[in-house]
Amino acid sequence: MKTNAIxxxxxxxxxxxxxxxxxxxxxxxxxxxxxxxxxxxxxxxPSLWAQLTLDQENNExxxxxxxESLIKVFSESGMELQDFxxxxxxxxxxxxxxxxxGTLFVLSTRYQGWDLFQCNYRGEVGAAIIIQGLPAxxxxxxxxxxxxxxxxxxxxxxHSMLVAVIDLSGRFLRGYDLGxxxxxxxxxxxxxxxxxxxxxxxxxxxxxxxxxxxGAGTMYFTVPALFTACRLHTDGVLESFGIAGGGPGKxxxxxxxxxxxxxxxxxxxxxxxxxxxxxxxxxxxxEFGYRGPEAANLLVPDDVEIDGRGYLYVAQAANRGVxxxxxxxLEEL
Amino acid sequence: xxxxxxxLALTTASxxxxxxxxxxxxxxxGGVAKCNGCHSMHQSADAKPVAGSTANSWLMKGSDxxxxxxxxxxxxxxxxxxxxxxxxSALAAGGDFFWxxxxxxNGRTTSAADNHGHNIVAxxxxxxADADLDNAVAPGGTxxxxxxxxxxxxxxxxxxxxxxxxxxKPIEASGSYGAVPSTPDTILGNYRILxxxxxxxxxxxxxxxxxxxxxxxxxxxxxxxxxGASVAYGSGMSEWCANCHAGLLVSNSSxxxxxxGNDVKIDGYAGNYNSYVKTGxxxxxxxxxxDALVPYERGVGATLDPxxxxxxxxxxxxxxxxxTCHRAHASAFNNMARFSFDDSLIAEGAVFAAQAEGDxxxxxxxxxxxxxxxxxxxxxxxxQRSLCNKCHAQD
Numbered sequence: 001m002k003t004n005a006i007x008x009x010x011x012x013x014x015x016x017x018x019x020x021x022x023x024x025x026x027x028x029x030x031x032x033x034x035x036x037x038x039x040x041x042x043x044x045x046p047s048l049w050a051q052l053t054l055d056q057e058n059n060e061x062x063x064x065x066x067x068e069s070l071i072k073v074f075s076e077s078g079m080e081l082q083d084f085x086x087x088x089x090x091x092x093x094x095x096x097x098x099x100x101x102g103t104l105f106v107l108s109t110r111y112q113g114w115d116l117f118q119c120n121y122r123g124e125v126g127a128a129i130i131i132q133g134l135p136a137x138x139x140x141x142x143x144x145x146x147x148x149x150x151x152x153x154x155x156x157x158x159h160s161m162l163v164a165v166i167d168l169s170g171r172f173l174r175g176y177d178l179g180x181x182x183x184x185x186x187x188x189x190x191x192x193x194x195x196x197x198x199x200x201x202x203x204x205x206x207x208x209x210x211x212x213x214x215g216a217g218t219m220y221f222t223v224p225a226l227f228t229a230c231r232l233h234t235d236g237v238l239e240s241f242g243i244a245g246g247g248p249g250k251x252x253x254x255x256x257x258x259x260x261x262x263x264x265x266x267x268x269x270x271x272x273x274x275x276x277x278x279x280x281x282x283x284x285x286x287e288f289g290y291r292g293p294e295a296a297n298l299l300v301p302d303d304v305e306i307d308g309r310g311y312l313y314v315a316q317a318a319n320r321g322v323x324x325x326x327x328x329x330l331e332e333l
Numbered sequence: 334x335x336x337x338x339x340x341l342a343l344t345t346a347s348x349x350x351x352x353x354x355x356x357x358x359x360x361x362x363g364g365v366a367k368c369n370g371c372h373s374m375h376q377s378a379d380a381k382p383v384a385g386s387t388a389n390s391w392l393m394k395g396s397d398x399x400x401x402x403x404x405x406x407x408x409x410x411x412x413x414x415x416x417x418x419x420x421x422s423a424l425a426a427g428g429d430f431f432w433x434x435x436x437x438x439n440g441r442t443t444s445a446a447d448n449h450g451h452n453i454v455a456x457x458x459x460x461x462a463d464a465d466l467d468n469a470v471a472p473g474g475t476x477x478x479x480x481x482x483x484x485x486x487x488x489x490x491x492x493x494x495x496x497x498x499x500x501x502k503p504i505e506a507s508g509s510y511g512a513v514p515s516t517p518d519t520i521l522g523n524y525r526i527l528x529x530x531x532x533x534x535x536x537x538x539x540x541x542x543x544x545x546x547x548x549x550x551x552x553x554x555x556x557x558x559x560x561g562a563s564v565a566y567g568s569g570m571s572e573w574c575a576n577c578h579a580g581l582l583v584s585n586s587s588x589x590x591x592x593x594g595n596d597v598k599i600d601g602y603a604g605n606y607n608s609y610v611k612t613g614x615x616x617x618x619x620x621x622x623x624d625a626l627v628p629y630e631r632g633v634g635a636t637l638d639p640x641x642x643x644x645x646x647x648x649x650x651x652x653x654x655x656x657t658c659h660r661a662h663a664s665a666f667n668n669m670a671r672f673s674f675d676d677s678l679i680a681e682g683a684v685f686a687a688q689a690e691g692d693x694x695x696x697x698x699x700x701x702x703x704x705x706x707x708x709x710x711x712x713x714x715x716x717q718r719s720l721c722n723k724c725h726a727q728d
Binding site: 049066088092112245246253270291299300317319 | 369373374400404407409413414420456457459694695706
């Protein structure tokens, strides 16, 4: 009897310990609780740095496996519903976006060019979207990422750091030269032309890492080589944040970035294997994940998305697939 | 029973930076970078072990050395210092490790991933050792395939001849871009921070595999042209490869192997090289004959300009090297070749049909040089034969 009681007590303690272990305390009030990995009936669906796209309306998540050129759709409980792309032939999707109506917009690249086309919810290819009215400075525009917000598509060329915003018929609405903005931000405190020239030389090959757009049209992106994350408001004001380093709150190799509806920002760090949380005032709130073998750990996290329920999706390397965390406590700040 | 720990992220005062600080663009800077770029002093939090490797006592931010490197050098698409991409689009002269995970086939031509390049082991990024038992050790050598990684060739600490501990002067700048030390009593790093004759190579830098030959001399184009997309080779490349592939370094073909090395001058082949433009076109001139798809070493003491288009001068300079035919990291072709060895007409190579059928992305760079994808049809013509003919003119 006593043995059973002790056994039950140990089991209880173990259960509590495991529950606590799944909760990574970022800061008092902010919590990230590991839920599961995106899975099918055979278990975790493996992938290396899947590109994530959230269907906000249905809380479904799309994971594009770049290596397999396969798009998988998962339910709001993380189970695979379907996949498509295997019969696209020579078309290799590199990014996709989804509208409120459930229309998919697939960006694919090809030799010396790229294509953007619509798909229905079954992944059946529909009309192509031909972009019109690109300005001259977008001459070599070669996007590899697409995002959707409120009737507009945001096409991102990570290497030239240009963003083209188009409507659903392909008409160019406006553009952003993120590279020029970042370089100006980087050199604004320099006191001499020589110092500026030196900094400019250091920034020749900077590029956009992660990119996202929130419901208000505010853009978020990372510049890994500068250990920087940025928020670009619709009025053109650029804010940057981040300090290089290996300690809590500091940037190693930053990658994906996403913001929730309240403006809390989530930044993944490949090198440190964490997700860093910042509040709308760009104050560091905490981080979670860390390299390790436990389910709640992360291994080289990359793309990240967060839905309206506070479920955070993080793509990883090493075929770890996509981990899902429940973020709570932010409203208490 | 082990209780599991709660991971506490320590937070201090709010960190908000207006303005940008720091740049990774000179991370290695020719020598050893900041330690916490690759190492974690306390495993980030609470001294947890690094995942995947109980033998990793080097506190690396990766399951192995190569995974640590690829935290930065791996990318989704081409760009700058990315030498492993998700779509094979990298244009770095060394090649894209994407091909090490990509097999393709068309008709009777098969091209296994394992045969595309150096089979580095990087657990976090899905790179595994060569599965071909014939390659259990390096061809022409003894280096174990299971130990192959980035640090088998590259000294992650960028030391020159053992570093300052061995009496060397401090490294002022990278030795990859043709800089000249401007500060007295300083030196440049090795080209591409390759290990030299004081280096003991290994996937974990401690396998006690001693190099005998020094790092090669070469100059890569820096900056907007791509890091290392254009390279002027000077000398010592074949000798350096022979650190592991000694049996393949021969000075004449009587051994049944193609000769290469500092002493294997282009000599009598310079005329072919300079006049050969493409199959059937011998209108080339020495001033513009250099073809980066068939590079050669310009010789000891030569002026190295990665932008130079000049070809060899017969008998006075220029020697064939391993990289004349092979890429250092990987390529789309068997035996990590720069161009197909398996097609009679390279413009109609099986690799293009495989690409058209979707074996790999349309953005994958198959033939490329000087930071540009080469349209073989447009550049060399429909009836271009193997680029071995650049020297041998047997077409």
